[in-house]
Amino acid sequence: MDVVFIFQWLDTSALADFTKTWAGLFAMVQTVHILSMVMLCGMMMLGDLRMLNVVLKGVPSEAIIANTKKWIYLALVLIILSGIYEASAIAMKLAYNTFFFAKMAGLSMGIIFMLSLRNAVYLRAPEQIGANGERAESVPVWVVKLVALANLLIWFSVAATGRWIGFS
Amino acid sequence: MLNELLLKFATWLDTFQASTDLHEALYMYGWVEGTHVLTLTLFLGMLLVIDLRLLGVAFKEIPASTLIERLDRPMMIGFIIMLISGALLYFAIPVRSTQSIWFRVKVILLVAAGINALLIRNMTRASDMSWDNDPVPPKRIRIGATLSLGLWALVVAAGRMMAYDWWDCHKEIPYFMYWAAGCVNEMAAFE
Amino acid sequence: MTTNTLSKVAAIFSIAIIVGWGFYWSVQVRDTMCLLEMATSEEMPECADTL
Helix, strand or coil: CCCHHHHHHHHCCHHHHHHHHCHHHHHHHHHHHHHHHHHHHHHHHHHHHHHCCCCCCCCCHHHHHHHHHHHHHHHHHHHHHHHHHHHHHCHHHHCCCHHHHHHHHHHHHHHHHHHHHHHHHHHCCCHHHHCCCCCCCCCCHHHHHHHHHHHHHHHHHHHHHHHHHCCC | CHHHHHHHHHHHHHCCHHHHHHHHCHHHHHHHHHHHHHHHHHHHHHHHHHHHHHHCCCCCCCCHHHHHHHCHHHHHHHHHHHHHHHHHHHHHCHHHHHCCHHHHHHHHHHHHHHHHHHHHHHHHHHCCCCCCCCCCCCHHHHHHHHHHHHHHHHHHHHHHHCCCCCCCCCCCCCHHHHHHHCCHHHHHHHC | CCHHHHHHHHHHHHHHHHHHHHHHHHHHHHHHHHHHHHHHCCCCCHHHHHC
């Protein structure tokens, strides 16, 4: 599927005109993008490192995961909005940039993985990890840890490929 | 005077072959900068968790001291990696960084954020932590947390702006800006 | 979904993700090392053909 037309449309849009005119504002949006990335990855990392029993071992995991959720969603909204703004300024460069496509693949993968498997598995964490009190049924320890590692790797990749777009 | 000294130091660093090598090995420089930006998520991410708790807007069920004490290590690991990678980035491009207004603003903000962090620490230590389980901590703690988040956000912003050359020495900018950026030669030419 | 099924599905997808991105990054690291070699050595290294 050829998606170049999407970038051509974005490149000639009114938004692109605007972003290319105001360089100072563009730099500020970039900062918002980075700060939202910090919020998203920070909250993700807290949850994942908790489920790996690396940080806050013994503190009930449900409280931690529940608290991170709304910040993750807020950060995702900010990241996507600021990301579209940034993309409009360099749309034609992105259309042929492999890092950009790797990043978009990672982003979609990350969102789907988080909403489906990560959430479900963390809710059914065994006592050994979760410390939420005994459950009738729980996911094995190694599966919880594997999910945490996979999630860390996805979001690391999204952030890192993003940094790489700037260099290529 | 200080401007001359700083420039001298930067020029001296610039004479090292390793400095040029790191700058010109595009991919290696990219890895160092990538590390610098990505560890930000570890350091600032953990700080965000602590500060949101101190603001009383998140993690209210968890005692504040638990988060402060137990997230300290991952946060400091992130900070140290950032410091090392940041020093390498400075070493790769010493002269331009020294003469960057944004870099100077960033260093000042970093010092301010450091002092603020010490003040918060002393405040929490001096208090009997009777508010440890309160969903919303006392006002002075909340002010400290707000300042912390604000200062670090500005540090990130200043760092991001360093990539732009709007106010570099080779641009035509007011005398005051030459002075603030430490553009020694341009200042001499101005007179 | 039963907990048992969830465990299996989660394990399979997690492994696939780790292997997939692990491969992606191993290629990036290899390319970096190659470019580094190109920058430091006089003649073209062999790895340059696969870049």
